[in-house]
C-alpha cells in the first residue's frame with residue numbers, strides 16, 4: 001500500500017514538474033513575442049466571405065533603408081521613401097546609416113534599400129564597404145531597390161554602380177524596381193522642386209511590387 005502511495009506521489013510530482021515546465025515555456029514564448037517586435041510584429045487574421053471562410057494571415061513586412069548623407073538631402077529622400085512605403089500600412093521601416101544595422105541582423109528584413117549621394121561618380125565608400133560586409137553574411141529571398149542624389153549631369157551613375165554591385169555580391173536580393181536618382185541644386189542642396197514627391201512615389205511603387213506572402 002505504502003509502495004503504491006509512493007508510486008502515485010512520484011507520478012503526481014512528475015505531472016507537476018511537467019506542468020511547471022510547460023508554464024515556463026509559455027512564459028518564455030510570451031516574453032520573446034513581447035520583446036521582439038519583428039518577425040510576427042503584426043499578425044492580422046482576416047476571415048473571408050462566408051462561403052469560403054478562408055483565413056489569411058498577413059505578416060508585417062519589414063524594410064531597412066541603409067543610406068549615407070553628408071548634408072541631409074539623401075536622408076530627406078530616405079524619409080520620403082519611408083513615408084510612401086508606409087501609406088498602405090502593414091509595414092515597418094527602419095532608416096539607418098551603414099553600421100546602424102549590423103549586417104548579421106539584415107536577415108530580419110524582407111526589403112532592403114541602399115541610398116547614397118554621388119561622390120566622385122560613385123556611391124560613397126561607406127555604402128560600398130557595407131555591401132561588401134553583407135556579401136560575406138549572404139542573404140536569401142529579399143527584395144530591394146537603390147537610390148542616389150547627385151548635382152550635375154550625373155543622374156543614375158551611383159545607382160547603376162549600386163545595382164551592379166548588389167547583383168554581383170548579394171544575389172539573394174532581387175531588385176524589384178529600377179534605381180532612382182534625385183537631383184540637388186548644388187553640393188549642399190537643397191533638393192530641386194518635385195524630388196520629395198518623386199521619392200514618396202518611389203516608396204508607393206516599391207510597396208506595390210512586394211508580394212504579400
Ligand SMILES: Cc1cc2nc3c(=O)[nH]c(=O)nc-3n(C[C@H](O)[C@H](O)[C@H](O)COP(=O)(O)O)c2cc1C
Nearest residue numbers: 069070071072073074117120121149151152154187
Ligand atoms: C566629395 C564629393 C564629391 C561629389 N562628387 C559628385 C559627382 O561626381 N557628381 C555629382 O553629381 N555630384 C557630386 N557631389 C555632390 C553630391 O552628390 C551632393 O553633395 C549630394 O547629393 C548631397 O547629398 P547629401 O546632402 O545627402 O550629402 C559630390 C559631393 C561631395 C561632397
